[in-house]
Amino acid sequence: MTDFQTDSLPDDGFKPLIEFDLDTTVLNDQWVYCDFMSSFVANMVSHNRADPFMFSNLLSATLNELFETVYRTRKEAGQFRFRMLRKGSVDRITMVVPCGRDERQFYLKTIEEIRAPGASEKYLELLFSDDELDRRVGLFELAISYKAQMSAVAVEDKAVCLTVDLVIEQGTD
Amino acid sequence: MAVAVSSPYEFGYDENDQVFTLAGSMRPKDVGEIDACLKALQTCARRATGMFYLNVRRLLQSNNVAFNGLASVLMQVCQERPDVNVTITMSSVVGWTPRKFNALRRKIPRIDVVEYDKDFYPGQSFVEDSSFVSVLRKQTTMTWRHEKHILLRHGMGEGMKIADICCGIGDFALLLFREFNPTYVVALDHAKASLDYARKMAKEFNVTGVEYVYGDAAEMLLPNGEFDFVTCRHSLQVFDRPERILSELFRICKPGGRVYISNEKNSHCLGEPRAESIQWTYNEVAKLWKYFNMDIEIGPKSRRLLLDAGFEDIRMESFMVTNLDGDPEEFADVVRTWKDMFADSMAKERGDDDAFIRKFKKGFDDHIFAALHPKGYAGWPIWVASGRRPL
Structure with a gap:
């Protein structure tokens, strides 16, 4: 099992909200985890937004598309790492997905x-x-419909780190 | 309407209105998982004549697999049946829906997309105006003097989980929070200006236990059976189908919990001196609201409405807000705002002529006169009622 160190990634003043690791074999087996994880995370981090319900609804929709993309892309054995951080109205999601060359290219x-x-x-x-x-389609949706800023970098040649900056609620600090 | 309930989403068809309804969360792994739903949608749409409706007001989530499946069926129906038009009704409260369904409308112009909430509240634009904030605040101050005692007789207690539905500017929720020390208060309204104000006030008073959320009282996203006490004040009278709101209040209330409503019967507003003019004007207020499909006379009907909605152990009482309760100027200010809203906004929008509006305004002026008269009396009656959701 491989564990990738991502703590060294610059957070640019973002404060951590929630993070978890998951064995990729679990993520490969359980489609429903996409729904569970997106609903859980969205509920956990929405309570102090101006409109928690609307925020949670939209965040859950975006997270679910990200998790579904990861699910549908073949993964190597290892730890899938999810982190969510926040700075003002910007929510940053980072996901480290253990994967081979073709998947990193994807x-x-x-x-x-x-x-x-x-x-x-x-x-x-x-x-x-x-x-x-x-x-x-999920990654396109985040960029086009939710105006997310996204980047992907290879990590240790054995994983990819996807970073998504989202502004769901304007003016929330 | 027959509804399938074995999956996390539900679907059903109302043949009478040609409305196919989807609710819940649709996040299938592949389109085959929702095949039964898509086939039902296709069959219903193919059988429809004229306008076919797809109601997604409570479709809280859909992934791209489900959306693509739904869109494919609708596009196919539009291709096969040039005589059928499709209208999708969504709620502005369910944030993801406008993003996706507006894209579908741009692709297929024969598919129309409407926000249901805006059509449902026929007269709400009058009270969603941010200028209405001041009168709402004064009204709460005046009614709270009575209600903080009345609430105890209707089952309100400490440590409860409370929902204040149609919370307006949120001041009642704040008062509940301070008076009854609840574990949690969620306050919901459909007026964004009011909610902005409510959040500002909560911040100013350093209250963090009240959560203000944007929502449609007739299609709330709040969970079933969640709240010990649900309040909905002066709001059923703003909707043309109050029973829809009541069924939602019933749904979110815990079994054994209580729903508390307050409403008016405006034609019973009174004053001395100049009683006759005052009476005439408030009778006209009732007719004016009726014109806009709102019932400002709903107060005494509260008991029947609660019973029809399935509540038991109905408790009901009325109280009169008067010029003698506090500063008579407060009472006069409220009537001044009614005069502006009813005579200058609503009557004008109805197309009333100048002579009517002059006479209409005079009744409000006389009510103010009675309130401020050293020997005068002016009153505004309110009916409160509560019912218990059966265990």
Whole structure:
């Protein structure tokens, strides 16, 4: 089992809210964990927002798409690490996913596509596709619909660290 | 309406209104998991004539798999049936829905998307105006003198979990918090300006135990059977279907808990001297509210409404807010604001002529005169009622 040290990642003044590790074998087996984790985290960190219900509803929707993306992308054995941090109205989510080269490429390439011109049209194309839903749709949704700032970096050549900065509620401090 | 309840989401179809309703959380791993629902949607939509409605007001969550499945069915129906139009009703309270369904509307213009909350509250724009804040605050000050004692007779006690629904500017929730030391208060309203004010006041008074949330009283996201005591004051009279609100109050109340409502019968407002003019004007207020599908006469109907909603052990009483309770100027200020709202806003919007509005305003002026007269008396009656949710 591999554990990746991400504590050294710069937090830029963000304060930690919640974090957990999960064995990837559990995440591979249990689809319902995507729903459980997103609902639980959203409820835990929404209580002091101006409108906790609305905040929790939107945060749960975004987290679920992230967890579903991780679920649908093949993972190596190891620890999946989730952290959520906050600075003012910005919530930062970091996820370290143990994965092989192809999967790291998936995250890195999708983030590139999201930043490229025409990403909005691509998102709608994916969302309304007649074929089986493309696993990129969740990341596109966060970037286009929720205006999330996203980045992906390789960690120790055995994992990828996905960072998502979200502003769900304007003006909350 | 038949509803499937074996999954975390529910669906059902009302043939009469051609409304397909989805509620709960739809987060399937693959589209096959919601096949029964999608097939039912397709069958119902194909059978529809004219307008077909998809109600997602209580669809709290949907992942992209479910959304893609729903969108595919609707797009297919629009393609197959050019004679059928689709309207999706959503709630602004369920934050994710406008983002996704508006994208669908842009893709298929024959699919319309409406926010149900806005249509449901016919006259709420009058009371959602932030300028109404001052009158609400004075009204609470005047009614609280009575209600803090009355509440005890209706089962209010210390350490309870309380929901104040249609909380307005949130001052009643703050008063409850200070007086009864509850474990938790959630205060819900549909007016964002009022909620902003409420949060500001809570911060100013350093109260952290009251959570103010934006919500639709007829489709609340609060869980079932959660609260020991649920209050809903001066609000059933603002809705054209108060029974919808009551069924929600019933749902969120714990079995054995109580729901407390207060309402008015405005035609019973009174004053001396100049009683006749005052009486005429308040009778006209009742008609004016009726024109906007609101019932300002609902107070004495509270007992029936609670019984019809399934409550038991109904307790009911009335009290009169008068110019003698405190500073008569407070009473006069409230009537001045009624005059502005009823005569200058509502009557004008109804299209009343100048002569009517002059006479209408005179009754309010006479009520103010009675309130401030050294020997005068002015009153505003309120009916309170509560019922217990059966165990």
